Amino acid sequence: MLQDIFSDLQWRGLVYQTTNPESIGAWLRERSRVIYAGFDPTSSSLHVGNLMPLLMLRRFQRAGHRPLALVGGATGMIGDPSGKNAERNLLSADQLRANVAGIELQLRQYLEFSGSASARVVNNFDWISQFSVIDFLRDVGKHVTVNVMMAKDSVKNRLENEAGISYTEFSYMLLQAYDFVHLNRQFECEMQLGGSDQWGNITAGIDLARRLNGSHLQGMTCPLLTKADGSKMGKTETGTIWLCPQRTSPYQFYQYWFNTDDADVGKCLRFLTELSHDEIEALDRARESVPQERQSQRRLAESLTGFIHGPAGLAKAQQAAGILFGQEIADLNDDDLQQIFADVPSCTTPRNVFFESGLSLVDALVLSNLAKSKNEARRSISDGGVYVNNRRMDAVDLVLGREHLASESMLVLRKGKKNYALLRLI
RNA sequence: GGGGGGAUACCGAAGCGGCCAAACGGGACAGACUGUAAAUCUGUUGGAUUUAUCCUUCGCAGGUUCGAAUCCUGCUCCCCCCA
Numbered sequence: 001m002l003q004d005i006f007s008d009l010q011w012r013g014l015v016y017q018t019t020n021p022e023s024i025g026a027w028l029r030e031r032s033r034v035i036y037a038g039f040d041p042t043s044s045s046l047h048v049g050n051l052m053p054l055l056m057l058r059r060f061q062r063a064g065h066r067p068l069a070l071v072g073g074a075t076g077m078i079g080d081p082s083g084k085n086a087e088r089n090l091l092s093a094d095q096l097r098a099n100v101a102g103i104e105l106q107l108r109q110y111l112e113f114s115g116s117a118s119a120r121v122v123n124n125f126d127w128i129s130q131f132s133v134i135d136f137l138r139d140v141g142k143h144v145t146v147n148v149m150m151a152k153d154s155v156k157n158r159l160e161n162e163a164g165i166s167y168t169e170f171s172y173m174l175l176q177a178y179d180f181v182h183l184n185r186q187f188e189c190e191m192q193l194g195g196s197d198q199w200g201n202i203t204a205g206i207d208l209a210r211r212l213n214g215s216h217l218q219g220m221t222c223p224l225l226t227k228a229d230g231s232k233m234g235k236t237e238t239g240t241i242w243l244c245p246q247r248t249s250p251y252q253f254y255q256y257w258f259n260t261d262d263a264d265v266g267k268c269l270r271f272l273t274e275l276s277h278d279e280i281e282a283l284d285r286a287r288e289s290v291p292q293e294r295q296s297q298r299r300l301a302e303s304l305t306g307f308i309h310g311p312a313g314l315a316k317a318q319q320a321a322g323i324l325f326g327q328e329i330a331d332l333n334d335d336d337l338q339q340i341f342a343d344v345p346s347c348t349t350p351r352n353v354f355f356e357s358g359l360s361l362v363d364a365l366v367l368s369n370l371a372k373s374k375n376e377a378r379r380s381i382s383d384g385g386v387y388v389n390n391r392r393m394d395a396v397d398l399v400l401g402r403e404h405l406a407s408e409s410m411l412v413l414r415k416g417k418k419n420y421a422l423l424r425l426i
Numbered sequence: 427g428g429g430g431g432g433a434u435a436c437c438g439a440a441g442c443g444g445c446c447a448a449a450c451g452g453g454a455c456a457g458a459c460u461g462u463a464a465a466u467c468u469g470u471u472g473g474a475u476u477u478a479u480c481c482u483u484c485g486c487a488g489g490u491u492c493g494a495a496u497c498c499u500g501c502u503c504c505c506c507c508c509a
Binding site: 255258259261262290291292293294297321324325326373374375376378379380382383384385386415416417418419 | 455456457460461462463469470471472473474475
């Protein structure tokens with residue numbers, strides 16, 4: 001059951017460059033194709049920058065094609081010069097192995113591995129490591145002229161740059177080109193996807209496959225996911241937004257998308273969700289008429305968090321969002337609180353003293369570093385800026401006791417809108 | 427080497443014997459408003475406290491004085507001009 005995926009991709013603005021733009025839609029409708037996209041093991045987790053190719057593979061899979069996710073265990077040892085203006089540091093073999101393992105695990109989680117269009121994850125180390133230098137130079141290198149390689153943007157930019165390009169990174173393109181040839185032979189893979197910076201590598205693969213296999217392969221690139229101000233999506237002042245919950249909690253992930261600028265959210269909905277055209281257009285209109293409701297951002301955050309962290313992760317993120325934005329905290333247990341406030345600093349106080357004589361709110365604020373001095377703590381309280389379990393406390397002489405606990409052994413202090421601290425009894 | 431100017435709180439900057447914990451501006455922190463935005467408005471901005479008071483702070487160390495950020499002596503550092 002093939003769906004017309006190409007016109008959907010065009011509608012979403014996801015088609016940047018393709019081989020044979022006028023016939024590729026028909027080519028895709030003809031029969032189920034095997035389609036590949038590569039993932040660099042530069043880290044042990046995928047990040048927001050990998051979402052585009054990952055989601056592209058999923059879209060093709062849903063439309064009835066078979067996705068092939070390639071982890072660059074071999075190419076990662078070399079370093080892709082595309083889109084980089086400086087030579088990369090080489091990763092150690094151990095580091096790389098760990099990264100490959102982490103990424104494979106994630107890919108398995110996000111693609112479908114059963115049914116007629118079941119996905120496959122491959123590692124190019126498996127075939128590239130089999131090559132001897134002589135074989136590689138004779139069988140692959142002989143078919144590519146340096147003239148063509150130097151004309152590719154990824155190389156040209158670096159030749160013009162005074163930092164130059166090492167022979168190692170210069171060779172990268174040949175490895176990726178050979179991957180396509182190999183996947184074509186072994187899995188009948190006929191199409192490669194990538195970001196717009198991958199066009200040179202993709203076409204190199206297509207050329208090589210024509211010479212070595214006599215086959216006519218296809219390529220397609222997506223636009224890069226950038227914000228209206230030109231900066232990259234998926235980075236914050238505090239760093240990269242990762243897909244693994246250990247590095248970026250589902251809550252942080254949800255918040256990242258929820259805070260998307262109005263100017264960017266329409267593009268994100270098209271690029272990163274599988275919502276219907278009707279729904280996306282309805283959200284566009286809602287953003288015009290009732291921007292304050294932030295429907296688009298909410299839907300985007302829900303869709304992506306649900307996809308990456310599952311329904312349970314989404315529910316936790318939403319619960320955390322509600323609580324961190326002022327909902328009163330009650331009837332929770334230690335585990336829930338710990339989850340929600342995972343990123344919030346905590347402090348401790350002895351249980352027996354707390355139960356016997358209590359702890360003054362002023363002392364608690366100083367203890368938790370929410371206030372630098374008792375004076376400052378008092379000031380904040382009388383300003384109305386201090387909350388316990390999200391309920392405003394305006395009595396300067398308040399003493400905290402058993403009745404203020406939010407769960408078995410914790411209570412939540414807050415100063416101002418967003419400064420939280422967890423107080424735990426030990 | 428000679429002459430002149432300066433060092434004040436998070437930053438800039440006023441104060442030049444008591445009314446100085448120190449004007450004003452920025453920043454920061456709260457509150458209101460708002461769309462988890464921006465702008466705006468209000469309050470706070472050395473420490474302790476029973477909010478009245480005490481303690482510490484105006485480059486460093488001494489001194490004069492009932493009283494010093496303010497006057498005197500020495501020291502350290504910075505800037506400018508002349509050689």
